[in-house]
Each structure stands twice: as structure tokens, then as C-alpha cells.
Amino acid sequence: MRISTQQQYFKSIDQMQNSQSKLADLQNQISTGKKLQTPSDDPVAAAQVVKLERELAQYEKYDDNINVTQRRLELEDSILDDINIATDRMREITLQAGNGTLNDQGREAVANELKQLSGYVAGLMNTKDSQGEYLFAGSRGATTPYVLEGDRYEYKGDDGQRQIQVGAALYMPSNDSGNYLFEAVDDELSVALSGASVASNSAFVDSATFANETEEERFTAAAQMAGWGDLTVRTTETAPLPSGVFTFDVLDSGGNAVKDQFDNVVTGNFSTNPVSVNVHGMDIVIHEPTAAESGDIVLTVSSEKKNILDVAMDLADVLAEPVLSDEDRTVLNEAVAKGIDQFKQVAERNIEARTTLGSRLGTLEQISGSNLDFELFTKSALSRLEDADLASVISQFKLQEVTLEASQATFGRISSLSLFNYIN
Known part of the structure; x- marks a missing residue:
């Protein structure tokens, strides 16, 4: 078999170029830590990587939703705790107002405190979250839930709840409406x-x-x-x-x-x-x-149904009136007894709502843990598909480098051989 000089040159150059190309690929893997540089490197693995990255992005979105929901529920729990403290104070001074020894001026002072507490509680009911939306307006986040019309507060929200996706097939309410929380007193x-x-x-x-x-x-x-x-x-x-x-x-x-x-x-x-x-x-x-x-x-x-604000304001109106007869005393006693019972209903709904909030927050912690497990599994699968084994890649790089150097040295010696050397 005859090998021409031109063929010898082309073959050697082609081998060295292939070696240099492999060295470049290996160098990229070492520098990036990824064995998949382009989809053509492994089309099947590349398709799986795209799918896993999409799943990973979805779980990251779930984590964001869980964090948002946790913040809203924790804020709601804090506000309900403040409202419960105010309700306890309302009930306490109502009991004082029912004391037969309290005179008209004393009852008027109780009435004024009830009105002040009503304004304070109304402000709590109109709390906004970190995104500037009203927490207790139901699904009407941009609507002020409690508005003073005349001498009474009117609820302007609805009874909706915002459902936020926190898992592949799981939604969690991120709020409770004022209609459920506060419009719960029997009248x-x-x-x-x-x-x-x-x-x-x-x-x-x-x-x-x-x-x-x-x-x-x-x-x-x-x-x-x-x-x-x-x-x-x-x-x-x-x-x-x-x-x-x-x-x-x-x-x-x-x-x-x-x-x-x-x-x-x-x-x-x-x-x-x-x-x-x-x-x-x-x-x-x-x-x-x-x-x-x-x-x-x-x-x-x-x-x-009435809300705690109506209860306090109605009771304050009765307490502000002087007691001039036995009939007035009867009206006062009935109003105090009714007010105490209604404040009790408010407290019971508050406890019920906060118990539900605690259950939701506990569920969110469990979901967050499950999502973290899925994220770790997905990242592990993704790593196996696209991450390079640096120890193996560096070994291959050294081997390819030695091979290229040997090819270059051999080409230099072979290219200098000629029949004229023997003739001379």
C-alpha cells in the first residue's frame, strides 16, 4: 500500500485537530463543571435536563408562595390576638357598667372607652399586608373593609378567601374575610x-x-x-x-x-x-x-349578624343615657347582659379562627419540608445528568494532552523524512 506525502500530512493534521477539539471540550467541562455543553452532546439527557429544570422552577415558586402565605397568616394571627385583648377589655368594663353602684357619670366614662376601643379595633380590622392589600377584605384586597358611615361601621368586603398554590395539587387559604371573623355576633x-x-x-x-x-x-x-x-x-x-x-x-x-x-x-x-x-x-x-x-x-x-364594633357602639349608646327610673334600669341591665354574651361570641370566633390559623401554619411547615425533599431529589437527578466528574475529566484531559504532544512530536520527525536523504 502506497502512502503519499500529501496523504500523510493531511492524516496527521486531522488527528491533531481532533485531539485539540477534544482538549477544548474537556477544558470547557473543567472550567464550567458541566459535561453537557450543548444539546447535541446528549440529546436524550438534554431533554431530561429541561424537564427537571422546569420542575425545579415550579418548586421554587411553591416556596415563594409558602413564604408569602406564612407572612400573611402570621400577621393575621397577630392582629387577631390584639383584637382579642381589646375584646377582653370591652367585656371587663361592661361588667363594671352593670354594677349597681356605678352612677351616670361612671357609665358615661365606660361608654366613652367603648367608643375609643371601637375605633382602635376598626383600625386593626383595616390592616394592610406587606403588598398594600387589606387583610380582612376577603377577595377585595383594594377595598377598605370597615368604613364609618354615620355612627356605625359597615363591612365593604366579601366572604371570599385567596387560595394560593403551595404544592403540585395543594392550595392554601392565605386569609380570612372580615365577614367570617367579625360579622359573627348573633342579634x-x-x-x-x-x-x-x-x-x-x-x-x-x-x-x-x-x-x-x-x-x-x-x-x-x-x-x-x-x-x-x-x-x-x-x-x-x-x-x-x-x-x-x-x-x-x-x-x-x-x-x-x-x-x-x-x-x-x-x-x-x-x-x-x-x-x-x-x-x-x-x-x-x-x-x-x-x-x-x-x-x-x-x-x-x-x-x-353584627360585628364587635356594632356591639360596642350599641352598648355605649345605652350606657350614655342616664338611669331615671326602674324601666331605665331594666333596659340597662338587659343591654349589659346582652353585651357580655355578644362579647363572648366574639371571643369564641376569635379562638376558633386562630386555631384554624395554627393548623394552616403547621400544614405549611410540613408542605415546605416535603417540597424541600422534592427539590433535593430533582437537583440530584439534574446533577447526574449535566455535572461533570472532574476527577475523570482531568484524567482524560491529561491523557489527551499527552497524546497530542506525542502526535506533534511524531509529525515533526516524520515530516522530515525523505528518499533524498538516503540518496545523499
């Missing part, structure tokens, strides 16, 4: 009517009311003991038209007849029109319906 009972005749503005129930708080308490106790649920007033035509004679019955949510405080079934006719019946404190006024109006009307009894 007067209200009765809502529903049914076909109500919708057509031809209801045969004229009213369903309670004369006072004592009657409300009597009805509530009876309803809970009997398990009534919603009440239904049913009118039935007992004689054909044109006479149109009707009777009425009051039924519970199971369709059973309701009995009054004398254990008599609440039923009757319209010998007087309208007719008034009393169901354990609820006064129901019914007029005789027409054939088109007859049927069922459902009475849904619910408690209207």
Missing part, C-alpha cells in the same frame, strides 16, 4: 318568607315577628328541642267555590304538625280575618287567602 331573629304566593306578591302571611328578645330565646329553645327546622304555614280549601272556606296548619320541616306552648296543635280557621297565632314566641298573622293565594308559605328563621 335579633328575622323571618324570611318563601313560596309561590310570596313570589307573586300575594302572600297570605302578613307578618311573622317576635315581640322581644325573651320571646326570641323561647322560640329558639323550643325549635332546637323539637327539631323543627323551617316552619310551613299551609292553607287548605275545605269547601268548594264560591264559598271558599279555608283552614290553616303550621308544620315543621318534616311535615309534622307543630304544637304551641300548651301542647295544642297549631291549626284553625278564619272565623276572624286576619287571625293571629303564637308559636312559642313567634307571632304569625294570617289573612284568609283566595283560591289563587292558598298553598304553602315557608318561614325561615335566622339570626341577623
Whole structure:
């Protein structure tokens, strides 16, 4: 086999260039610590690296969300603690106001302190987070939740919660609305009517009311003991038209007849029109319906809600009035007793909310630990794919360097050989 001089040169140069290229690649790996310099180095590994980097970025986002959520929940817990302290003070001075030895001036001083505490608590309820959004406005972060209108504070937020993703398939509420936290004090009972005749503005129930708080308490106790649920007033035509004679019955949510405080079934006719019946404190006024109006009307009894600010301001108004008679003293005592009970409800909701906050914060710590484990696993897998084994790469570099030097030395000697050397 004949090897030409030109072929010999080209072959040697090509080998040295390949060696230099490998040396450059190895040098890059040593300087960067990465064995994957371009996707063409290992297309399959490069695709896996892109996927793992995307997962890692996602977990980093979860960590950011966890930190934001923790800050918001910790701030909420701190504010609720301050509100609880203020509530305890309100309850304490309310007890003082109920002391029979306290004169008008003393009660007025208590009323003024209640108003001052109300303003302080309202400021806490309007707290903003680090991003400048109102903490207790629900999903309306830009809306001031409690606004003073006249002499009462009105809630302008909603009952929404902000759900923040803190895991691959896990969302965590980062706030609680003022509607849940503060609009939770039971006040007067209200009765809502529903049914076909109500919708057509031809209801045969004229009213369903309670004369006072004592009657409300009597009805509530009876309803809970009997398990009534919603009440239904049913009118039935007992004689054909044109006479149109009707009777009425009051039924519970199971369709059973309701009995009054004398254990008599609440039923009757319209010998007087309208007719008034009393169901354990609820006064129901019914007029005789027409054939088109007859049927069922459902009475849904619910408690209207107040916030701690309303409770304090209402109580302050009563305390500011002088006691001039036994009737005034009775009104004062009832207001104090009601205020103490309502402040207790505020405290109970506060404890309930803070217990929930503690559970959320504990869950966030667990999620953060799990996410950290996933991050470490992902980073380990990523390292195996793209990080260079420096000890091995340096050894290869030294070997390639020696090989190149040998090639260069050999080429120098071979290139000097010629047939004319032997002729001479």
C-alpha cells in the first residue's frame, strides 16, 4: 500500500485537530463543571435536563408562595390576638357598667372607652399586608373593609378567601374575610318568607315577628328541642267555590304538625280575618287567602349578624343615657347582659379562627419540608445528568494532552523524512 506525502500530512493534521477539539471540550467541562455543553452532546439527557429544570422552577415558586402565605397568616394571627385583648377589655368594663353602684357619670366614662376601643379595633380590622392589600377584605384586597358611615361601621368586603398554590395539587387559604371573623355576633331573629304566593306578591302571611328578645330565646329553645327546622304555614280549601272556606296548619320541616306552648296543635280557621297565632314566641298573622293565594308559605328563621364594633357602639349608646327610673334600669341591665354574651361570641370566633390559623401554619411547615425533599431529589437527578466528574475529566484531559504532544512530536520527525536523504 502506497502512502503519499500529501496523504500523510493531511492524516496527521486531522488527528491533531481532533485531539485539540477534544482538549477544548474537556477544558470547557473543567472550567464550567458541566459535561453537557450543548444539546447535541446528549440529546436524550438534554431533554431530561429541561424537564427537571422546569420542575425545579415550579418548586421554587411553591416556596415563594409558602413564604408569602406564612407572612400573611402570621400577621393575621397577630392582629387577631390584639383584637382579642381589646375584646377582653370591652367585656371587663361592661361588667363594671352593670354594677349597681356605678352612677351616670361612671357609665358615661365606660361608654366613652367603648367608643375609643371601637375605633382602635376598626383600625386593626383595616390592616394592610406587606403588598398594600387589606387583610380582612376577603377577595377585595383594594377595598377598605370597615368604613364609618354615620355612627356605625359597615363591612365593604366579601366572604371570599385567596387560595394560593403551595404544592403540585395543594392550595392554601392565605386569609380570612372580615365577614367570617367579625360579622359573627348573633342579634335579633328575622323571618324570611318563601313560596309561590310570596313570589307573586300575594302572600297570605302578613307578618311573622317576635315581640322581644325573651320571646326570641323561647322560640329558639323550643325549635332546637323539637327539631323543627323551617316552619310551613299551609292553607287548605275545605269547601268548594264560591264559598271558599279555608283552614290553616303550621308544620315543621318534616311535615309534622307543630304544637304551641300548651301542647295544642297549631291549626284553625278564619272565623276572624286576619287571625293571629303564637308559636312559642313567634307571632304569625294570617289573612284568609283566595283560591289563587292558598298553598304553602315557608318561614325561615335566622339570626341577623353584627360585628364587635356594632356591639360596642350599641352598648355605649345605652350606657350614655342616664338611669331615671326602674324601666331605665331594666333596659340597662338587659343591654349589659346582652353585651357580655355578644362579647363572648366574639371571643369564641376569635379562638376558633386562630386555631384554624395554627393548623394552616403547621400544614405549611410540613408542605415546605416535603417540597424541600422534592427539590433535593430533582437537583440530584439534574446533577447526574449535566455535572461533570472532574476527577475523570482531568484524567482524560491529561491523557489527551499527552497524546497530542506525542502526535506533534511524531509529525515533526516524520515530516522530515525523505528518499533524498538516503540518496545523499
